[in-house]
Amino acid sequence: MSLVLSKYFQKETEAAPLAVFRVFFGFMMFISIIRFWAHGWIDQLYIQPKFFFSYYGFEWVQPIGDYTYLIFGICALAALGVALGFKYRLSIIIFFLSFTYIELMDKTTYLNHYYFISCVAFLMIFLPANSYFSFDAYKNPLKGNSKIPKWTIDSIKLSICTVYFYAGLAKLNSDWLFNAMPLKIWLPSKYDIPFLGDFLQQSWVHYLFSWSGAIYDLMIPFLLLYRPTRWLAFALVVIFHVMTRVLFPIGMFPFIMIVSALIFFDAGIHHRIIQFISKLFRIDYSKVTSLPTSSGNVSGKRNRLNRNFAIPILAVFFSIQLLFPWRYLAYPDELFWTEEGFRFSWRVMLMDKVGYAQFKIKDRESGEEFMVHNSDFLTPFQEKEMSFQPDFILEFAHYLGNHFKEKGHKNVGVFVESYVALNGRLSQPYINPNVDLMKEKESFRYKDWLLPFNDEIKGL
């Protein structure tokens, strides 16, 4: 077995696909940050709010006032460095750190595709993506190589396959398949899309989209991997992601996924893409291709680094990726309701949840109590996200409690009256209104102050 493994890790393949992936990834990240900046979201999401929701264990990661722009600037420059393959190792590490820092600043903005980008960026730290078609290779041809270990490209394919497959598994539940939820809510509201608007009102279309979405997610990794179906698969990737872009406000993600799918193709296509880019930017293509295909010393050192360093780390990384989504099984009650174990598991666009949370502050010394206007402390976006996620509610409760303690109230208790509607069900009380949230602490343990979900969702 280990002979098979070690033989596999020594297999080589053309570097072009990884180079193209690197170029597009860096470029799309650069565009994403500029787009984010241009929409004014840096100010709106990270500078205007008074308060930020933190990830458990990462409370020290906070926006830094106006200097937050600096973090984005560094991230954008790093992305550019990655795209150009300029001081690649440094660039990708800086990109990973700055991008992840940005994502950790406020839990409100959590999106599965940001998580995906962090994962890919981490992975790419260990890949020789600058060995071909990069500034680094141009400056120092000895560092370049037109052949790289096959496992480096496979690891990106594994990343992408994991996302799709787990997203597909997540859709295997009774709400999605038998009630066509939440598409039954999302699609009819898109009545103004040309050609499709009227179809989206029909019930059979909701079921069609639900089932095809699940089948697509589950099958696409295999269709992409299997050469005879690859072009068909790519067409499906394009159709699927353009469709979701038309229907939902999901920014750059569809384009990132379309472009990432190119990694499944053989080197031939990638050589042509590189040729095209070279012509566009008047790069001397002959310089690109005039790289060694292998060499003793450099290759040997690279092999040792890989064997002792990169491969073990990535093995752990992928094990975590594959196991982490299953942690929800350790918690009681319905996952969609309690959200314990929901994030970081590729549950993409899976449910519609709307909530309402009214907080009551009790000053036990004086016996006084009063309700709080959430809008005094949170932006509408934050209030919306907070209202149906228990960890947010707990964190906000503590923030309120401490705020009023500072104002001079004594022995402060914080209670919440909260309702949540999940996937079209009538709103139900969400949290026990008699539990003093100031006395509850964030942890990995089950939050027993959540009220039970009075329904059942079967499946994964």
Added chain:
Amino acid sequence: MKYLRSVFVPLIILFVMVGCSSDNDSPKDDQNDTFDRAAMLSNWADNIIIPAYTAFNLKVIDLKSKTTVFNQNPTVENLQNLRTAWEDAYVSFQHVSMFEIGKAEELRFRNRLNVYPTDVLEVESFIASGVYDFSLPSTIDDQGFPAIDYLINGLAESDLEIIEFYTTNSNAEGYRTYLQTLSNTIADLTDQVLSSWTNGYRDTFVANTSSSASGSVDKFTNAYIFYYEKALRAGKVGIPAGIFSNQPLPENVEGYYKKDISKKLLLEAIDATRNFFNGKHFGNNSTGPSFKTYLDYLNTIKNGENLSALIDSQFVVAENKANELNANFVLQIETDNSKMLGSYNELQRIVVLLKVDMVQALNIAITYVDADGD
């Protein structure tokens, strides 16, 4: 490579759709089993909003002219006529307060007409100095109906004593001028809003059938819910009853100086909000498409609970509960605040149904930022 053709053709079609889909504002031809959002928007604009503003406009014109008459000749009779005109206009205002979009949003209409309690000290200092600018955000609690309330009901205990402020007071001129400016401002702002609707905004509003967050349906729904939660539930009942503070705040009731008008205004507001929900035309008993019909249409798709019926019946419950209150909320708060709290609780239930259930059913977006429905 022959697969390339099978990729490009669908690609081109889809890219055309992507191009066409951003902020499409052309009305659609609908088949008979789809819901006509444009019809709903035009029912809102033509049968509810514009008629309500038209009626309100007449009332504020009358308020302005009665103010002029009073200032020219401050008698008890003119004061009482002015008071009646003020009350009629205030009641009529409850039917337009929720329409904080377009010009009204731009002018901060509700804040200019109905912020209470009035900052009496500041008003008195303005009257003394004669220098004030009602367009400044800092003056919202020095103008509007509540400020007039103070000037015609709150200056003194009896009508004769009130009139003295406008006749024998050393700064009677200042009081008259301030009172006139208050009425004139209300009339002027109302005229601006109504003109905006009748001179173009109506068409913009109805044509903007986009399903995005900037479309009329989403924008208006957010404004409607915000009005109900903050101005109606909290403003008229919650805040005075002490829900958001340590103690009840009876001085924060609507119509504080008139004393017996708070319940009337509350009932009118609940009625207006409920009627809008049901698509009832302003001024007659016909109904047209609105939230109720939209929810019913969507309900037939998702076979859920009959949400529109739940909401409407809760409106009735809230109205009945509010009816049990004393006409004078200050008295109610001081003698039995639990009734105010009971009324608040019934109003509160509607907030949850609107803000959670209706928002989900209509898939209303409240933010423009990227999201992925997680």
